[in-house]
Amino acid sequence: MGGCFSVSLSCDQAVNQVSQCLCVKQSYIHNLEDNLSALETTMEDLKARRDDLSRRVDREENNGLRRRAQVQVWLTRVETIESQVQDLFSVRKTDLQRLCLCGFCSKSLKLSYLCWVPSRWRKPIGFGW
Template sequence: MGNICSFSISCDALFSHCADFTARKAAHINDLKDNILTLQTELQKLLETRNDVLRRVIIAEQRHMRRTDQVQGWLSRVQTVELEVAELISDNAQEIEKLCLG
């Protein structure tokens, strides 16, 4: 009879562990979705800033001024980030599906 009781406790502990794991996984998936939305918002802000800087650069170049290396480097880094974020966002749905199925 003692074996049955300890088995019951083990099952309860196992169920509790599984429930905790499922809750953490659901929270992780939800956090991933939230993080992707935040990433999209921040990318949009960055692109708006880039567009403002590009307008200023174009005006300056029309006045026969040259881009500084710092400005050109920043614009290049923005382009790299834009491509990386686009790739992350396109892979987002697949990653969430993997997490749900896994």
């Protein structure tokens, strides 16, 4: 008379994705000091390359050559990155003080997320409904 049906949903995939997401965020927060140190070192290398390139470009411009647009775009990008990194380092001490449990989590996970994840990655995605 009555038909019965059962729906079997596997939550394994969803649970795995959520746990991986949480682990990545926790790992990021846990390694925050190391990540910031690595960023500082990388930024020093980038600045050195920028300075070398700028000196070379200036020398060639003095010899009558013109700066290529590609070089100018790269130098502008480096300036933008440098500004973003300086902004991160300006809140570095405060954010490191917010860490608790030996650096495994933040006292304010949401605040740390908002401070350290670039806004272009945090923008909500509209579905147009």
